[in-house]
Amino acid sequence: MVAFFSKWLTANHLTTLRVALVPFIYAGMVIGKDEHWILFSTWLVFFFACLTDYWDGVLARHQGQTTKLGKLLDPVADKILIGSLLVLLVAMGRAPALLTVILISREFIVNGLRSIAAAEGMVISASSGGKLKTISQMFAVGFLIIHYPTIGIPTHEVGIVILWASTVISLWSGYNYVVAYFVAQHDE
Numbered sequence: 001m002v003a004f005f006s007k008w009l010t011a012n013h014l015t016t017l018r019v020a021l022v023p024f025i026y027a028g029m030v031i032g033k034d035e036h037w038i039l040f041s042t043w044l045v046f047f048f049a050c051l052t053d054y055w056d057g058v059l060a061r062h063q064g065q066t067t068k069l070g071k072l073l074d075p076v077a078d079k080i081l082i083g084s085l086l087v088l089l090v091a092m093g094r095a096p097a098l099l100t101v102i103l104i105s106r107e108f109i110v111n112g113l114r115s116i117a118a119a120e121g122m123v124i125s126a127s128s129g130g131k132l133k134t135i136s137q138m139f140a141v142g143f144l145i146i147h148y149p150t151i152g153i154p155t156h157e158v159g160i161v162i163l164w165a166s167t168v169i170s171l172w173s174g175y176n177y178v179v180a181y182f183v184a185q186h187d188e
Contacts, residue, residue, distance in 0.1 A: 011060035014052040018077040021049040050138045106174045129173030136166035
């Protein structure tokens with residue numbers, strides 16, 4: 001199946017698509033704020049956007065085209081997708097502002113640290129904690145998009161619990177980046 005799609009798509013196309021879907025998800029959340037079926041449809045678009053995060057990596061490896069641009073775009077696309085929707089969820093009263101500020105601040109700190117490391121010729125590799133952070137944020141935002149109880153699941157409450165867990169994971173993985181930077185700096 002990957003071979004079929006790889007004739008027309010590159011990994012960077014999928015990454016760009018993830019960013020291009022953000023305005024549609026945003027619009028669906030605003031327009032359908034009180035309409036369960038619109039929110040569920042919006043969640044489906046969000047779910048598809050999240051899947052592109054996985055498939056762009058699969059496609060890049062299949063095509064043998066892991067590029068510097070792709071390595072830059074992929075995490076930026078994740079941050080645009082999650083960060084912008086978290087801000088909207090705060091504005092809608094569906095996510096705690098404190099957690100959103102912590103999550104977005106952590107992203108600025110880690111990106112800044114990685115930029116400083118790169119300027120010094122060091123590479124701080126992405127960790128499994130960073131991927132777990134992204135996945136947990138995607139789950140949290142997904143549940144918070146749906147908001148209303150669905151098939152017996154209190155989606156809003158589940159989303160808040162996952163967002164708290166995601167914040168803990170984010171702080172833990174951010175701490176690991178800081179430690180990795182100082183260890184790499186000390187080893188020089």
